[in-house]
Amino acid sequence: MLTYRIHGQVVPVPEQAPPPQEGPEYEARLAEFEARIARGEKIEPTDWMPEEYRRQLIRMISQHAHSEIVGMLPEGKWIPHAPTLRRKLILIAKVQDEGGHGQLLYRAAETLGITREEMIEALLAGKAKYSVVFNYPTPTWADVAAIGLLIDGAAVVNQLMLAQGSYGPYARAMKRICYEESFHIKQGYDAFVALATGTPAQRQMMQEAVNRWWYPALMLFGPPDRDSVHTPTLLRWRIKTKTNDELRQEFVDQYAPMVLRLGLTIPDPNLRYDPETGHWRFSEPDWDEFWRVIKGDGPCNAERMAARRRAHEEGRWVREALAAKAGRGVNGGSDGRYAMAGV
Amino acid sequence: MGDTQWPVYEVFLQEKRGDPHVHVGAVHAPDPEMALLLAKEQFARRGRCISLWVVPAEAIYASRAEEAEELFASALEKEYREPRGFRVTERVRRWMERHGQSLPEAE
Numbered sequence: 306m307l308t309y310r311i312h313g314q315v316v317p318v319p320e321q322a323p324p325p326q327e328g329p330e331y332e333a334r335l336a337e338f339e340a341r342i343a344r345g346e347k348i349e350p351t352d353w354m355p356e357e358y359r360r361q362l363i364r365m366i367s368q369h370a371h372s373e374i375v376g377m378l379p380e381g382k383w384i385p386h387a388p389t390l391r392r393k394l395i396l397i398a399k400v401q402d403e404g405g406h407g408q409l410l411y412r413a414a415e416t417l418g419i420t421r422e423e424m425i426e427a428l429l430a431g432k433a434k435y436s437v438v439f440n441y442p443t444p445t446w447a448d449v450a451a452i453g454l455l456i457d458g459a460a461v462v463n464q465l466m467l468a469q470g471s472y473g474p475y476a477r478a479m480k481r482i483c484y485e486e487s488f489h490i491k492q493g494y495d496a497f498v499a500l501a502t503g504t505p506a507q508r509q510m511m512q513e514a515v516n517r518w519w520y521p522a523l524m525l526f527g528p529p530d531r532d533s534v535h536t537p538t539l540l541r542w543r544i545k546t547k548t549n550d551e552l553r554q555e556f557v558d559q560y561a562p563m564v565l566r567l568g569l570t571i572p573d574p575n576l577r578y579d580p581e582t583g584h585w586r587f588s589e590p591d592w593d594e595f596w597r598v599i600k601g602d603g604p605c606n607a608e609r610m611a612a613r614r615r616a617h618e619e620g621r622w623v624r625e626a627l628a629a630k631a632g633r634g635v636n637g638g639s640d641g642r643y644a645m646a647g648v
Numbered sequence: 649m650g651d652t653q654w655p656v657y658e659v660f661l662q663e664k665r666g667d668p669h670v671h672v673g674a675v676h677a678p679d680p681e682m683a684l685l686l687a688k689e690q691f692a693r694r695g696r697c698i699s700l701w702v703v704p705a706e707a708i709y710a711s712r713a714e715e716a717e718e719l720f721a722s723a724l725e726k727e728y729r730e731p732r733g734f735r736v737t738e739r740v741r742r743w744m745e746r747h748g749q750s751l752p753e754a755e
Contacts, residue, residue, distance in 0.1 A: 349713065352713045353714070405690050405693065409673060412673065415656075421652070421676060422653045478673075488694075624652050627677075627678045627682055628654075628678050630678070630682075632678075644699075644701050
């Protein structure tokens, strides 16, 4: 079965064949398209593109968007229980950002010919996938700190790469998102350090959260390159500019020292710095577990989908009210607020 | 079908007085008033902003990528539309040399 990945998620590529794309004219256009990408130019929505490029991007961007939306849940749960008012304000701001990122990404995917509503419905129907990491639970406040540092850290390593990608609207969304994610990592590191430099009980709580989140963070980059069918295509078209394994290594090099410096441990007996290569050696995650969680058998898959559907239902009256108001023609048009009014 | 298949509004943001409004993205909204509110939430959560415009995406009539070469190429040949299309100083200097001309106040 053909599969493709984003954010550690593997899904089958749809059955239906793309429109026939062959012949001399197609070859010429493809050559021009690939030359443009090789020159480092961006592809814009109105440009010609191979159907496979469009299809891969729709899948990647929509799943990335779903991951942002579902990613609000594990941390959102802690908003009412944040240890201080300041932490609560920070967490609200962060979770709001994730919702905003989801909307930016849905919009980027829409430029490829799918609607936001189709994507949202696919998610609610359980047909769409999102990052595997959000199917793990957050039993303590330290999990919020671990997510902020390790999961957001891993996401930024991935997203900085995606910001270099060839599709203009996706790359632009990524730039904006990375800018905001840098706040997420910093607040996560701040909360992480607060616990790691705190009482023995706080240090213990932080250590246990690191034990829970280290391997999910590694999973976020997706399966190893040896199992990754689409990597060559994605690289050739610069949808991705680095492989999963390269990104995973980058993450470990950057984040393992941040944890170890605080006297905490990482649950990997093979983790060590290799002075010869200048990189950290580490164990791969349990890929059997990875595939199980992706296929729906994770600790929180059902809970996440139920929460998402409930939120969608409970927000219905707001959407209806807005539509009703717009339908009555009560809008900003009559109050002199048009930008050029009076010019 | 979803109940939020609303029109798209393109969003333009001005960071400070005197700057141009720059396109920053788009939102879905049932009307302009809501579009402005959502644009504020989406694009002005942090960083400077003193003015936002929202414009129905369908009001934007655009040039086509495949026509771009034909449509805009000739602009590059029209040097006379730009300051660099004129070489004046050198000609003035040569004329002054040839005629022994100098500036009165420079003497």
